[in-house]
Amino acid sequence: GFFSTTNTVHYLIDKLKKVDFFLKIDTEGTFNAQHIIAKIQQIPATNAHTVALNTLNIKHKLLFQEC
Numbered sequence: 001g002f003f004s005t006t007n008t009v010h011y012l013i014d015k016l017k018k019v020d021f022f023l024k025i026d027t028e029g030t031f032n033a034q035h036i037i038a039k040i041q042q043i044p045a046t047n048a049h050t051v052a053l054n055t056l057n058i059k060h061k062l063l064f065q066e067c
Contacts, residue, residue, distance in 0.1 A: 013060055
C-alpha cells in the first residue's frame with residue numbers, strides 16, 4: 001500500500017559494511033593522522049582505521065576527493 005515499509009539497507013562502501021562513520025582528514029601540513037587515530041581508539045567501544053585511497057574504486061575516490 002501507500003504506507004508500506006521497506007527494509008533496504010545501503011552502504012557507502014560495500015566492503016566496509018561495519019563502518020558507522022567515515023572521517024576524512026586532510027594530512028597536508030603538520031597534521032599527524034596516526035596520533036588522532038590513537039586518540040580515537042582510546043574511546044571505549046570505538047575502533048579507528050585508515051583506508052588507503054588506492055584500495056577504493058573510482059566512484060568512492062570521487063566521494064572522498066577534495067572539492
